[in-house]
Amino acid sequence: MGPRVEQLVVDSWFRHPPALIAAMASAPTVGVIRAFVLQWTKFSRLFPRWVGSIISNCPEFSVIAYEVENLMSEVVRDPAGDDNHYQLLVRLGESVGLTRAEIESHPPLPEAADAFDWLWEQARHPDWLVGFTAVNGLEILGDRNLPAAYGLSAGTGLDPEPYARALGIDDDSLEFFEVSDQADAGHGHETVEIIARHTPPERQDEILAVLAESMARLRRMMDAVWRLANRIDAEQAEGGERR
Secondary structure, X not given: OHHHHHHHHHHHHHOOOOHHHHHHHHOOOXXXXXXXXXXXXXXXXXXXXXXXXXXXXXOOHHHHHHHHHHHHHHHHOOOOOOOOHHHHHHHHHHHOOOOHHHHHHOOOOHHHHHHHHHHHHHHOOOOHHHHHHHHHHHHHHHOOHHHHHXXXXXXXXXXXXXXXXXXXXXXXXOHHHHHHHHHHHHHHHHHHHHHHHHXXXXXXXXXXXXXXXXXXXXXXXXXXXXXXXXXXXXXXXXXXXXO
């Protein structure tokens, strides 16, 4: 099952990554970072609640331990950083001119809201494996080692180097990407192992379909965030021309 999970992620995501992720991995703009922060903070606030729902239905102690460790990074403090992921996201947004008030008051895009609603439904599913695959399966997309293992050069968008190079953002402001890049490289591999270990042969197609749907919904969200990023950059350029 593990190779099937990896192959699905590679074929459905890394071979043709969303335009936003490709930009984040190569030449991010201010608009890209602002749009990402404005929407991903919404994901970050909901993720612990989804995970809590999965834990409430899960009898597997090792899976619960994995999820609790995940929650520590998201809600309390990432062991590789000096704060939790949400606060690091806010710091990133502030580095490109957003205020906390702007970040927290900005509504989710319709495509993001649709993805979040679906993830809520899956997280509350009585079968914990369905919720885990839908929610935690997305962490596989942050495993920087996976595309390389299949001969691809696609990035995850979490490498801090392009942001420093393209925009000169300092290390402290890029800590979200630094810790996420490290965490997801491990979490993605562990997630594959958990899904593979707990999926019986007769359910493999069903569970793979859940993961495929989760990635498809995230892709629609990322495409909408990409359009928002382009609007932000266009407004910035227009404002500069007027001045």
